[in-house]
Structure formats: structure tokens, C-alpha cells
Amino acid sequence: MTYSPPVEEQKFLLRHIVGIEELAHHSPFSEATPDLVDAIVSGAGDFAAGVFAPLNRVGDEVGAKWTPDGVVLPEGFREAYRAYVEGGWNTIAGPVEFGGQGLPLSLATVVMEDLGSANMGFSLVVMLSPGAVEALLHHGSAALQQAWLPKLVSGEYSGTMNLTEPQAGSDVGALKTRAEPADDGSYRIKGQKIFITFGDHDLADNIVHLVLARLPDAPRGTKGISLFLVPRILPDGSPNDLRCVSIEHKLGIHAAPTCVMSYGDEDRCTGWLIGEENKGMAAMFTMMNNARLYVGLQGVSIAERAMQQAVAYARDRVQGSREGRPARIVEHPDVRRMLLRMKALTQGARALAYYASGQIDRAGVGDAAAQARADLLTPLVKAYGTDVGVEVTSLALQVHGGMGYVEETGAAQHFRDARISPIYEGTNGIQAADLVGRKIGLEGGEVLGRLIADMRADAQGRPALERLVGSCAEAGERLVAAPADDRLAASYPFLTMLATAVAGWLMARQLTALDGYDGNAEFAAMKRAAALYFLDHVVPEAQGKFAAAMAGADILYSVSEEAFAA
Numbered sequence: 001m002t003y004s005p006p007v008e009e010q011k012f013l014l015r016h017i018v019g020i021e022e023l024a025h026h027s028p029f030s031e032a033t034p035d036l037v038d039a040i041v042s043g044a045g046d047f048a049a050g051v052f053a054p055l056n057r058v059g060d061e062v063g064a065k066w067t068p069d070g071v072v073l074p075e076g077f078r079e080a081y082r083a084y085v086e087g088g089w090n091t092i093a094g095p096v097e098f099g100g101q102g103l104p105l106s107l108a109t110v111v112m113e114d115l116g117s118a119n120m121g122f123s124l125v126v127m128l129s130p131g132a133v134e135a136l137l138h139h140g141s142a143a144l145q146q147a148w149l150p151k152l153v154s155g156e157y158s159g160t161m162n163l164t165e166p167q168a169g170s171d172v173g174a175l176k177t178r179a180e181p182a183d184d185g186s187y188r189i190k191g192q193k194i195f196i197t198f199g200d201h202d203l204a205d206n207i208v209h210l211v212l213a214r215l216p217d218a219p220r221g222t223k224g225i226s227l228f229l230v231p232r233i234l235p236d237g238s239p240n241d242l243r244c245v246s247i248e249h250k251l252g253i254h255a256a257p258t259c260v261m262s263y264g265d266e267d268r269c270t271g272w273l274i275g276e277e278n279k280g281m282a283a284m285f286t287m288m289n290n291a292r293l294y295v296g297l298q299g300v301s302i303a304e305r306a307m308q309q310a311v312a313y314a315r316d317r318v319q320g321s322r323e324g325r326p327a328r329i330v331e332h333p334d335v336r337r338m339l340l341r342m343k344a345l346t347q348g349a350r351a352l353a354y355y356a357s358g359q360i361d362r363a364g365v366g367d368a369a370a371q372a373r374a375d376l377l378t379p380l381v382k383a384y385g386t387d388v389g390v391e392v393t394s395l396a397l398q399v400h401g402g403m404g405y406v407e408e409t410g411a412a413q414h415f416r417d418a419r420i421s422p423i424y425e426g427t428n429g430i431q432a433a434d435l436v437g438r439k440i441g442l443e444g445g446e447v448l449g450r451l452i453a454d455m456r457a458d459a460q461g462r463p464a465l466e467r468l469v470g471s472c473a474e475a476g477e478r479l480v481a482a483p484a485d486d487r488l489a490a491s492y493p494f495l496t497m498l499a500t501a502v503a504g505w506l507m508a509r510q511l512t513a514l515d516g517y518d519g520n521a522e523f524a525a526m527k528r529a530a531a532l533y534f535l536d537h538v539v540p541e542a543q544g545k546f547a548a549a550m551a552g553a554d555i556l557y558s559v560s561e562e563a564f565a566a
Helices: 007-018 034-061 077-086 105-118 120-127 129-139 142-154 280-316 333-364 368-400 411-418 428-439 442-459 463-481 484-514 521-543 546-551
Strands: 065-067 070-072 157-162 178-181 187-197 206-213 226-231 242-247 258-263 270-274 318-322 325-328
Touching (some): 007 034, 007 333, 007 521, 034 077, 034 105, 034 411, 065 242, 070 242, 077 120, 105 120, 105 280, 105 333, 129 142, 129 157, 129 206, 129 226, 129 270, 142 206, 142 226, 187 206, 187 226, 226 280, 280 325, 280 368, 280 411, 333 368, 333 484, 368 411, 368 442, 428 442, 442 463, 442 484, 463 484, 463 521, 463 546, 484 521
Parallel strands (some): 157 206
Antiparallel strands (some): 065 070, 178 187, 187 258, 226 270, 242 258
16 A cells, blocks of 8 residues: 555644744754745655655565675665655755755654655665764764765765674674774774675665774773774775675565675775774764664654554455444454554654654754753663554554465565564663663763653643653662662663653643644544543553562572573
């Protein structure tokens, strides 16, 4: 089926959750007038539905192909990518001094959501480039910025993130890629990286790899890692000494080549240092945090696409009867339960992702508290958004029944595509560890405390939400002081509780906003039903995680590892 962008929903969130009209009063975002915002939201949806969506099935069925001359995408992809660049869609939140429009990140979030819904695998080629821009903007030298940012901002060049090696996955400190200083101030890079998304392709004019490597005599572990810019094509137009050795054969996202990259086969791979020596992880985390927000948004994107298809199928499929007549399955209570749950989860996760992007925008106008809140929310957006993506695509498959389990309908593709998102850009377990290990202790716990206070103020009169927010406060206070194993054992239940509480809070705020809404009546009715379902069904479910969040690690270590294999 075709993709219909949720334009009314996106505009509603920009107005009532992001507060984009207030943001436009600040000079960096003064161009974000209501007319321009509406034009971008509508235009992005039309572009995604008209250009990216028609390539979704061929991207899955044909996919990216490795050749000795490089990775090739199916017919139509190059033209679609060129249309994306020429339309200026990559420039929306880019820095003005390097050719960007300087508009709020929350507007770029709308674009990225639409592209991910239209064609999740294809959209990955544009997802990592903004993070590369951020890393260079914050850590790169003026010379590197001038040389590389204009075409990264325009999209003429695409960016990648190179961390993982065969022996160094989540343990980045174990990486072995080397960087040797050269006489001209550059470096010679040598090593192999795996799981590099769009590490090679035939879409952009150049690919700018951001590569983690070790300098000679660097300290062990993450303290000895530096970050390098390593382009596929060198500034003089000659090819760099790097190549894609192979691409992975994956469960989903077949349109996104996942590459094994080899650097320096002929000992002449050239790169340039980004930031300071042995400070590469700090620079890379700038890119990773951007990517984690967008991966969480991918969960929303694929949930929206799967939900739309499930609704269309349920309204068409006749099965069983009601009141003595043949009935479409949308009329049956259990199917309605699944559809409404899909709506509620998707809208809750979207509100969380948009709110986080809005906090980053507020940080951009000098609000330090907003930046701290965005830091706290980042692991929630990544983990909760992708968990929702998996649940909603699974429910969509269930709505299709047996036809969902075969490839003909396309429902299975959404589920296969969604399943990677809780794994890459830091598994959701790593997000939970980040939350309890670093984020809830920010400013001595004050960042979490301010969020709890804001949620409590709006939760009054909603008993389930009040209770969950209170439980998050109690569990958070305990975990800040708990031993490491107890914190980590509780991390995932606590993340789910807190993310659900924040999403529930934002859904409650939307209910309040509906009181003055005079737009589309069917949209308002669905919004109200989805928000109430989230507050009355999803929020109490999260409360059930409280016992696990308070239990500690003892039960996990009460048996030997041999017992697991018994």
C-alpha cells in the first residue's frame, strides 16, 4: 500500500509539544514562520510518499548489491537521492554558514520521520550525515569544516560512522585500527571495520567516513582512541585507499548496505584528525547522540507505516459476522484493541521523540536546562521508540493474520526492518545502562528531579500517571545510590517506566490542547482515544515494572552459568 504522511499529527505536535511558534521568537529560528512550517511539513510528506515510498518493495526484494567496483543500489534510487539533495531536504537544520537553512531540528525530525516511514532502509543514507556534520561542527578544525561541511550539509556527500571491529563491538576500547602520522599533517589509516551502514554506495558524489583509530603509543582502552575524517575520494579527486570488502546478508533493511570496510590495504589510506589526539570518543559521541535520536525516530516511522497498512487491511478484510451480517475485521473488538494500541503507542513514542528534538532546539537558543533534559531523554527516545516499533509492526502482522506471515502483503517487511533498531547505535540494554549509570545522576540528580516535578504538575487528576511518576521518582532515587550490579539489573525496567511516564505526560498535555482545537474532527476523536488508551492501559502496564526496578541483581546471580546450559 502507499504511505500517507501524518501531517495533521505532526503539525499538532510541533505546535503543542515542541512549541515551535515560541521558538520562532528567537533570532536563530525567526524564519520558522507558521506558513513556512506548514509548507515544510506538507512538502516533506509529499516528497517521501511520492519519491521514497515507491522504492520500498524493490529495496527489500532486490536490495543493495556488492560488486568489485563498489556497492550498487537498485534502479531509481540514484534519481531519488538526487531529488532529495536538489530539493534541499538535507539542509533544513544545517548551519547557515555552511549552506544550511538553520531551521529548528524539530522540523528536520519531521522530514526524517517521513523518509523512514516511506522507505526505512533507504532513509539510512541520510540519517548519519547530520551526525557527521555535528561532529565536525563541534570538534573539527576550521580547515576541515571549510573543506567538507558544505557538501555534507547539502547532501552531495554522505557521512558514515566507523566504530565496530570484529573483536570490538560494544567494547569500543578493544579496537585495533591504527593511525600513523604523515609528514604533511595527515595520517595513514590501517584496519578493518564492520557493520558500517552505507559504507559504500553509488548515490552520493563522495562518502565521508568518520573512523575511530589508535595513534602509536596511545593509552589502552577508550582513553587512547582518536577520530579521523577519511573520505572515499581525496580532495585532489583521486580514490583513497579504502574499499568495501563485502556486505552483510540481513533480516531486513535490505536497501541499506551494511559494509565490511578495509582501510589501508596499500598503506596509503589518508585521513585527518578531528579534534584532539586520544579524545575521539567525545567527538564520536556527538555523532552517536544525534544518531540515537534518529534511530528512536525510526521506530516511530516504521510503526506509522505498519499501522497504516494494518488499518487499511482491517477495513477491507471480511471475516466472521456481527449482528447477523458479514463483518470486516475492523468491527471485531480484539482487532480494534490491536489497532488502538498501535495508534496509542505510535503517538506516544512520536511525542517523546519530538519533545526531545524541541529541547535540543531550546538548548540552541541558550537554555542550558533544556540541553540537560535532552541528554536525559536521548536513551529513552532510542530505546522506547525502537521497542514501540517492534511491538507495533508485530501487531500489524497479527492483524493481517496468515497473510501477514507471507511476504505478499509487505507486513512482514515492516517487522523485519524494525527488528534491527533496538540493536544498532548502541543496543537498548546499553541505553538503559547509560540512563542509570550516567543520566539520572546528572547535576546530582537535579535533571531527573526537574523532569519528575514537571510531570507531577500535569499528572494531577490522572491516578495511573501520578502513581507511575511517583514510582519513577522512588526507583530513580534508589538507583542513584545502588551498587553497580543492582543498577544494571534494574536498568531496563526503569527505562521502560520512565519513558512511558514521559510519553504519558506528553499525551496528557495533548488532551488538554484538544480543548481548544477546532480542526479536523476525526483527527481530534482519534487523538483523544489514543491518548486515553495510553493513559488508561499503557501507563498501568509500565507500573508493573516497578518490582523489577527495585529488586536488585541477586536473583540473576543465584545460579552458575553452567546452570543456564542445563
